[in-house]
Amino acid sequence: MFEKIKIEENVPLSKYTSIKIGGPAKYLYNAKSSQDLQIALQEAKAAGINTLVIGAGSNLIFSDKGFDGLVIRNLIKYIKVEDDLMSVGAGNNLNEVVTAQTKYGLGDLEFLAGIPGNIGGAVWMNAGSRKIAIGNYVKEVEYLDEFFNKKTISGPDSEFGYRKSIFQDKKYYITGCVLNLDYAEPALVQKNIGDNILHKQETQDLKYPSAGCVFKNPMHELTAAQMIEECQLKGKKIGGLEVSSKHANYIINTGKGKAEDFVILTSLIKQQVRDTFNVQLEFEIQMIGF
Ligand SMILES: Cc1cc2nc3c(=O)[nH]c(=O)nc-3n(C[C@H](O)[C@H](O)[C@H](O)COP(=O)(O)OP(=O)(O)OC[C@H]3O[C@@H](n4cnc5c(N)ncnc54)[C@H](O)[C@@H]3O)c2cc1C
Numbered sequence: 670m671f672e673k674i675k676i677e678e679n680v681p682l683s684k685y686t687s688i689k690i691g692g693p694a695k696y697l698y699n700a701k702s703s704q705d706l707q708i709a710l711q712e713a714k715a716a717g718i719n720t721l722v723i724g725a726g727s728n729l730i731f732s733d734k735g736f737d738g739l740v741i742r743n744l745i746k747y748i749k750v751e752d753d754l755m756s757v758g759a760g761n762n763l764n765e766v767v768t769a770q771t772k773y774g775l776g777d778l779e780f781l782a783g784i785p786g787n788i789g790g791a792v793w794m795n796a797g798s799r800k801i802a803i804g805n806y807v808k809e810v811e812y813l814d815e816f817f818n819k820k821t822i823s824g825p826d827s828e829f830g831y832r833k834s835i836f837q838d839k840k841y842y843i844t845g846c847v848l849n850l851d852y853a854e855p856a857l858v859q860k861n862i863g864d865n866i867l868h869k870q871e872t873q874d875l876k877y878p879s880a881g882c883v884f885k886n887p888m889h890e891l892t893a894a895q896m897i898e899e900c901q902l903k904g905k906k907i908g909g910l911e912v913s914s915k916h917a918n919y920i921i922n923t924g925k926g927k928a929e930d931f932v933i934l935t936s937l938i939k940q941q942v943r944d945t946f947n948v949q950l951e952f953e954i955q956m957i958g959f
Pocket residue numbers: 687721722723724725726727728729743759783784785786787788789790791792793794795796797798836841842843844873874875879880881882955
């Protein structure tokens with residue numbers, strides 16, 4: 670069935686998600702180049718097999734049943750700098766990219782320091798923090814379209830919004846992007862990185878596996894975390910999953926958490942927030958295979 674790519678079978682997805690939840694992927698493949706990705710997608714399509722491309726798995730909840738198809742880990746890595754333009758592979762981790770900008774005398778991406786995702790996932794999600802997001806700096810994105818042809822799209826055409834991009838609506842597979850950065854004093858950039866990491870350590874629950882913030886902040890004077898806290902849900906536990914006592918929008922895996930626990934706990938949160946604030950919380954994380 671797969672002739673040109675070397676796949677693994679029946680691989681627990683809990684291994685590849687930051688929250689350590691998820692049943693098995695029927696097939697799993699590590700794509701290290703856009704050509705690898707193209708071939709894997711073509712072979713899967715020819716065999717009628719479902720595919721899902723993932724990055725670092727830091728924003729994903731897979732069901733306990735797993736994924737009945739081919740999960741492709743995007744491991745396309747490169748960092749090239751020309752003047753103030755930085756080209757990076759979708760498989761580069763955000764922290765590698767933040768470190769590289771300092772090396773080349775560039776700045777702007779300090780707000781991404783400490784976020785555990787990869788560039789592909791960050792562009793797909795328009796990841797950010799403190800009201801800045803990666804989309805602000807994207808000059809163009811390289812991707813494979815639904816027919817697996819190599820294409821580029823400009824930053825403005827990528828329709829970036831709050832944790833939103835065009836890639837969520839189209840069947841596009843991100844292979845890399847070009848970031849337009851400013852020159853910056855390395856010592857100052859380094860200080861900003863340190864401050865951001867410290868802020869994350871102080872405010873977020875990084876001691877246990879999680880998928881970061883579970884819900885988007887609604888259009889409301891209170892954040893999702895504040896609403897959950899007001900509902901007295903900090904510390905609420907279902908199975909191995911718990912609403913973090915440090916940051917109420919984090920659900921932490923304290924042991925053998927299951928996707929089913931996640932569904933029950935988030936339903937309870939949504940119900941209580943709806944009843945108390947008349948607000949419908951929307952997921953920031955992606956739920957797959959439910
Ligand atoms: C402790 C912690 C802190 C976090 N803090 C933040 C934060 O401050 N701000 C923030 O925005 N997020 C945060 N996150 C969430 C997460 O790290 C980001 O959303 C990150 O950008 C997701 O990237 P990823 O590579 O892990 O994507 P994944 O979780 O692997 O995938 C996310 C989605 O993107 C799709 N995708 C991934 N790569 C590709 C690709 N190459 N082509 C097409 N589709 C793709 C996947 O199919 C999936 O639907 C945090 C998470 C954790 C665990």
